[in-house]
Amino acid sequence: MIILGLTGSIGMGKSTTAAMFIDRGIPVHDADRAVHMLYENEAVVPIEAAFPGTTLSGHVDRALLGKALQNDPRGFPRLEAIVHPLVRAKEAAFLRQHRDAGAKLVVLDIPLLFETGAEDRVDAVVVATCALEIQRQRVLSRPGMTEEKFALILARQMPDSDKRARADFLIDTGLGLEAARRQVDDLVERLLARAVG
Template identity: 40%
Template sequence: MSPSRRIGLTGSIGAGKSTVAALLRARGYPVLDADQQARLATQEPGTLAALDALFPGVVVVGVLDRAALAARVFGDPQALAALNAVVHPRVRARMAALEEQAVRAGAAVTVHDVPLLFEGGLDAKMHGVLVVDAPLAVRVARVMARSGLTEAEVLARDARQLSPAEKRARATAVIENSGDLNELEVQVTAALAQLGLK
């Protein structure tokens, strides 16, 4: 069972993808959040056991130390690939179950909020892709304000993702998020129109 339309939602760090996701939810679209499902997946005993075996010390009293895990895999492609091999299949299964649930509830469209949509090749499974973007300086300032990361740390994370220019080139529609919420609403409306949605 699959919906008639599956829309991908992605964007670079600090672009405001979560804000757009909230606006889409407010318009009645089921938004399936891959990050949220990853957090839930990494609370499962089986996942924790697998991660503890791969990265001893990252599970403390049955809880994943996310900062320690991030420090272990950042900048180490082999460690990151090992992490992804454990987590990604579990996240995909959770997203598929949520999608089926939404379809059974009558949803004709589901929005898949996936930060690394293009990097994971998931755009091939979408009927359209919305990319949220904003100028680099704006994105860096947003992430620094919300996370406490330094500018260098934000830039390093941004550099690990597909470039905004590449994402824009591969998007069905681009949502510019450099203004206020009212301007963003206008952008969302225009992007949905490009997809033939309301």
């Protein structure tokens, strides 16, 4: 089974690219979605202990947590120490399930793949990318996004140029949906051929 890591900086089209793999019938483990689920379950108690006042009605309130981290960015490693092992456990269960089912190719959608050293857990990495001006336009059009928030997010992410240099494959999402879909289709065909061969 080939494990393909998918990553890309904010606004680069990573989630749209992940959906294209799903459309092709390729199982995708979405680390962000796993975090959302953990914020409703296993992560609530340890996050409240580490960041008092950031949970409401039995779930982590992302806005309150975000504010706490904005006020003290040194909290990021503390949060990661809680969340990353829980996400890794979900990922391991996903891989077991699909290996047992005989899948030839799976995708791990990991936003901070290079930043967290996750490339060691995959066979190859594909990076979703686009021109900087397209990225900026996409991100700043999101509800509640500000220049300050965008700068804070970018500061925690490896520059896109570095990600592209370290990638095994690229999906350029700046050329439109159909062009991106063709690139995904081509990559799936190549990797499935490699898995069979």
